[in-house]
Amino acid sequence: MNNLFVYLEIENGKVEDVSLELLTKGRTLANQLKCQLEAVAVGSQLDNVGKQVFPYGVDVLHTFDDARLYPYTSLPHTSILVKLFEEEKPQIALMGATSIGRDLGPRVSSALFSGLTADCTSLEIGDHEEKKEGKTYTNLLYQIRPAFGGNIVATIINPDNRPQMATVREGVMKKEILDVNYQGKTVAHDAKQYVSDTDFAVSVIERHIEASKVNIKGAPIIVAGGYGIGSKENFQLLFDLANTIGAEVGASRAAVDAGYAEHERQIGQTGVTVRPKLYIACGISGQIQHIAGMQESSLIIAINNDPNAPINNIADYVITGDVETVVPKMIKYYKKNSK
Amino acid sequence: MSLKIIVLAKQVPDTRNVGKDAMKEDGTVNRAALPAIFNPEDLNALEQALRLKDEIPGSTVTLLTMGPPRAADIIREGLFRGADGGYLLTDRAFAGADTLATSYALHEAIKKIGQFDLIISGRQAIDGDTAQVGPQVAEKLGLSQITYAEEIQSVANGKITVKRRLEHGVEIVEGKMPILVTVNGSAPDCRPRNAKLIQKYKYAKTASEQQANDDAANSRSTRANAILGEWSATDVNADPKQCGLSGSPTKVKKIESVVFQAKESKTLDSSDQQIEELIVELITNHTIG
Structure with a gap:
């Protein structure tokens, strides 16, 4: 009792x-x-x-x-x-x-x-x-x-x-x-x-449940994209960076709603809450509902061409510039300097 | 076998497009600053209903919404897209309802509508994101339920087959009707408004809207308008104790606006030098690599 x-x-x-x-x-x-x-x-x-x-x-x-x-x-x-x-x-x-x-x-x-x-x-x-x-x-x-x-x-x-x-x-x-x-x-x-x-009025006829391919929750590094990424194709750039530095790709609700990324990648109050050691927010303005799901990240880098994006307030590093310019440079200099 | 379908829909503030003036200084929501829209997943639900209506001749789609008088817009919007009629459940007695009190009121209204084969609603509304009202209405009506529907695949011999979209996959389930189905945002978008239907229904009004119209001295239109159903708590025989605040076991103790602790941040530009320095720093302190 x-x-x-x-x-x-x-x-x-x-x-x-x-x-x-x-x-x-x-x-x-x-x-x-x-x-x-x-x-x-x-x-x-x-x-x-x-x-x-x-x-x-x-x-x-x-x-x-x-x-x-x-x-x-x-x-x-x-x-x-x-x-x-x-x-x-x-x-x-x-x-x-x-x-x-x-x-x-x-x-x-x-x-x-x-x-x-x-x-x-x-x-x-x-x-x-x-x-x-x-x-x-x-x-x-x-x-x-x-x-x-x-x-x-x-x-x-x-x-x-x-x-x-x-x-x-x-x-x-x-x-x-x-x-x-x-x-x-x-x-x-x-x-x-x-x-x-x-x-037993409803019966399950078919069932395809797969273990999630995406492990956002456990990833030590997350590269996340927002609506500012602009298209599903542009998201590929984030995957390139993620593959280079050993990260997982996440997305804001706006990016998921726009069809740029799958729902299982969604970070925020209506998605997954994450606490990685590094969070790279690309083209994410920083709606409250997104910030609530990633603010406990140890280190936050925000890449945004809007110097006044709310996400900048909680970021450790703010890179003001276009994601399409900055991300390839990050890949380039990681490759040059690693090992 | 034609179907009688009820679609549950809600008028919601558009929380996805919250501007700077959406919050008042005291931290409460300034509803007036948010546009009122047809809850997105309820539109997905309406589309599933309209597809069944297209497929099975003689089927009807009736909307039911609960809200303030202006929520009559939801019924008109549904009519513009192909629904056959609808009811607005509106009464101050419903104010402050949590999901249980809301589902109680809706289930009484559904009993008043009477016969139906299928109730379809959106999975959840964007102002609360609870996904509770659908299943609670089903429970109160003693109906089974299928939530997270992406597609109603078929209806035959009193059974409905539905594809569900879950976190990690899909399920095809079959249920006996009558049943309640809630529809995901991953289901097809709702068809647009139909020009002929707009012409037909743009003057459709609830009794109180008609009244307000008649009272207006410079009433432009005097032609006979379709009347939209409008019900009060009494009309649907709802027990006042189970409506609104008094019928709500959950209470809001406190509301706070969200303020995040701002950090001191270092601002870089997108030059090669600054980005290389940052990457080298991250590698050196073992954040990456």
């Missing part, structure tokens, strides 16, 4: 990073709240989930193992969480802001009439005073998220309803093992008691 729950996303038996990141954050919050961290695994062939998640400090792992529960479909997973939450009454429930978590979370919150905050960038514990009613709430979950295209940051609370639900994007929280020998217990539930046959 009153514990913190994390819904685990599992692909081919492997717990996804986003879930491990949530467990890491969940463990910290659970310590503050002096409650247990519990994880929920719904799927098929879940035998290896325990050893993947216990090191993150999971006290209880709930498993629901049934061949029909993998791959994910909305209704069966919703039914399981709704019933489990009615039994266990968690104070907080977290899930990934992924195509699964954002499909599942709203349904669960609607069924339980518990508030859900999407795409949180920070989660904290704090108090709240409702002055009109003279009520004080302690140890609420502050769900902090950008709104209005990233121009404001809102702190959302659910004073009266439980669980307090939130989704978080991959890469926003850090993944950190607590103790490789941490001992939690597994509770295997009978999935049939939680789902009905009518829940």
Whole structure:
């Protein structure tokens, strides 16, 4: 009762990073709240989930193992969480802001009439005073998220309803093992008691899921392009630089929306949050929503022909000039001076 | 088998083009400075609906939107592109609604519309980016859902086949109708406005717009106009306690405008010398190479 729950996303038996990141954050919050961290695994062939998640400090792992529960479909997973939450009454429930978590979370919150905050960038514990009613709430979950295209940051609370639900994007929280020998217990539930046959109203006919080819999140150096790059073809220049110096190519939302780069390269509040040792921003003006996803980079170089571009404010080096001029020179002088 | 399709659409401030005057000095959003637009992914949703209408004779597309009176523009915009009609759900009682209170109001309006085979909406709106309202409407109506749709591939024998675009791939799924589908921005763009339909519907008005028009002393047009549906909370039998702020479990505790710590930066020009010096510095301190 009153514990913190994390819904685990599992692909081919492997717990996804986003879930491990949530467990890491969940463990910290659970310590503050002096409650247990519990994880929920719904799927098929879940035998290896325990050893993947216990090191993150999971006290209880709930498993629901049934061949029909993998791959994910909305209704069966919703039914399981709704019933489990009615039994266990968690104070907080977290899930990934992924195509699964954002499909599942709203349904669960609607069924339980518990508030859900999407795409949180920070989660904290704090108090709240409702002055009109003279009520004080302690140890609420502050769900902090950008709104209005990233121009404001809102702190959302659910004073009266439980669980307090939130989704978080991959890469926003850090993944950190607590103790490789941490001992939690597994509770295997009978999935049939939680789902009905009518829940299987949608069936997956075909599925092509590939491990992401792009590893923006883990890249030590990122060359990122914005709308200012001008075309998909011009993005090739960034790939040339990235290949030369051993970097990955990222993009702003504007560049992705314009079709210059794939969505999986998107950096910012609606994409991935990155913390590389070097971030080279090319033709990126620096909308708040982009800056929020890369400002923790150790070193930032901004290349822009607009000397007043907002990104320059957070850059360590500002190169004022055309990307088409500057980037080839960077390639040239790297080749000349390396080794 | 003809289809009755409901498209959920939202009028949103264009947060993608935020100018300098979009934020007030106190850090709140100056909505008046942002143009109100048809939420982009709702246009993708409308296109999927119109394609089904083209394909299956006798099918109808009905828009449903919730918002202030000016959100009637959304219905007109839909009519210009080929929808058959629409309803504006507008009432001060809905103000301050979070996603749950919004989905509650919408589901009551859908019950009032009555029969349908398919509800299609955009995956999410650009002012909130939550992607919650679609699934919550489905849950409240007891419907199944297919989110992240890129293409409705076929509708036959009471079943719908949909291609979903996910983070790392695609899925083809089949679901039983009635069902709710949310559509991604990666789906085809919406067709443009049709000149004939603009002529036909440009004077289409809601009852309150008609009223305002009649009240105007110099009312230019007196011809009979198509009337757009306009419903209040009472019209759709919505429980006031579940609407607006009081029906919203989430509360906004605090809003801050975003200010980033400015760094002291070194400015270079694009000369060969300056760029070579920078690269050499990065190599020397092992940042690259």
